[in-house]
C-alpha cells in the first residue's frame with residue numbers, strides 16, 4: 001500500500017479545487033435526519049424542519065426504490081436550491097460505488113448544489129481505495145463547478161472488510177469527516193444471525209450464576225437474572241478509536257424499531273457514552289431522542305463545572321463528594337463542558353438550560 005507524502009496530503013486533487021481542510025470542524029450533529037427526496041409528502045416537511053435538527057440528509061441509496069432513484073436525486077436538488085438551511089447542515093447519502101446510479105449522483109449534485117452540501121455519506125466503504133475514488137472525483141467536480149470549500153466525506157461501515165480497514169479509511173483523505181455504523185448490512189455481510197436494524201438481541205446475553213442450594217451445589221432450577229448485551233459494542237468502540245486517532249467523528253447509525261423509543265434511547269446513550277457525537281434519525285420521533293441523548297445532562301455539566309472550578313491550574317488532586325479528581329478527570333469534565341458550549345451556540349433552549357445551572361462553590 002503506497003501512502004502520499006506528508007507534503008502532498010493537503011494538496012487539492014484537481015487544479016482549481018478548493019484547499020483541503022486541515023481540521024474537521026466540530027459542528028453539532030446529534031441527529032442526522034434521513035428523508036426520501038422522492039417522497040413528496042416527506043420532502044414537503046423538510047423546509048419546516050430546518051433549525052429543529054442538526055443535519056438533514058437526503059437519502060439516495062437503500063430505502064429508495066430503484067424506480068425512484070432519479071426522482072430522489074432531482075428532488076434533493078430542488079429542495080436544496082429552494083431551501084435556506086441556516087444553521088442546519090445538508091448532507092446526502094449517495095448510492096453505492098458499484099451501483100449504476102452513483103456516477104450520476106455525483107455529477108448532478110456537485111454542480112447543482114455543491115455549495116450547499118456539507119457532507120456526502122458513502123455507503124458500504126471497504127477500504128481506502130473507495131475514499132480515494134470519491135476524493136478525486138469530488139475535486140474534479142468542485143474545480144469544474146467553482147465550488148469554494150471542500151465537500152466532506154462520511155463513510156458508513158457496513159462490511160466486515162470495512163471494519164477491518166477502519167483506520168486506513170479514516171486516514172485516507174483530509175475530506176474524511178466521520179464514520180457511521182451500518183448495522184443491517186454489516187450483520188448480513190458478517191453472517192451475524194440478527195434480523196434487526198441495530199439494537200440489542202434477546203439471545204445475546206450473560207446469565208447470573210446459579211445460587212448454591214442447601215447441599216452446597218448450584219441450584220440449576222433457581223430463577224437467574226439475565227443481562228442483554230450490546231451486539232454493537234465491539235464495532236462502535238473500534239470506530240471511536242479510529243476516529244479519535246484521525247481527528248474525525250464517530251456516529252451510531254439507524255435504530256429500526258421506530259416504535260420502541262425506550263430501547264432506541266438506550267442504544268443511542270451507549271454510543272454517546274462510548275464517544276460518539278451523534279446518531280441517525282429515520283423518523284421525526286427519533287430527533288428529540290437523539291438531541292436529548294447527545295447533549296450533556298444538567299447533572300453532568302453541574303459536576304463538570306465544579307471540578308473545573310476546584311482544579312485551578314489543572315494540576316494536583318482534590319476530593320469532591322468523596323471522590324478523587326485530578327488532571328485526567330479534569331480532562332474528562334472538559335470534554336463535556338466544551339461540548340455543551342458548542343451545542344449552546346446553535347440551540348437556544350439548551351443554552352438557557354445550561355446557563356441556569358448554579359455552580360456551587362467547590
Ligand SMILES: CC(C)(COP(=O)(O)OP(=O)(O)OC[C@H]1O[C@@H](n2cnc3c(N)ncnc32)[C@H](O)[C@@H]1OP(=O)(O)O)[C@@H](O)C(=O)NCCC(=O)NCCSC(=O)C[C@](C)(O)C(=O)O
Nearest residue numbers: 034035041042045062063158182183184185254282283284
Ligand atoms: C420508517 C418509515 C417508512 C415510516 O413511515 P410511515 O409513513 O409509516 O411513518 P408514520 O409514523 O406514519 O409517519 C408520520 C408522518 O411523518 C412523516 N415522516 C415519516 N418519516 C419521515 C422522515 N424520515 N422525515 C420526514 N417526515 C417523515 C410521514 O410522511 C407522515 O406524514 P403525515 O403525517 O403528513 O402523513 C419512514 O419513516 C421512512 O421511510 N424513514 C426513512 C427510512 C430510511 O431512510 N432508511 C434508510 C436508512 S437505514 C439504512 O439504510 C440501514 C443501513 C445503515 O444502510 C444499514 O444498516 O445497512
Ligand SMILES: [Mg+2]
Nearest residue numbers: 062158182185
Ligand atoms: Mg446499508
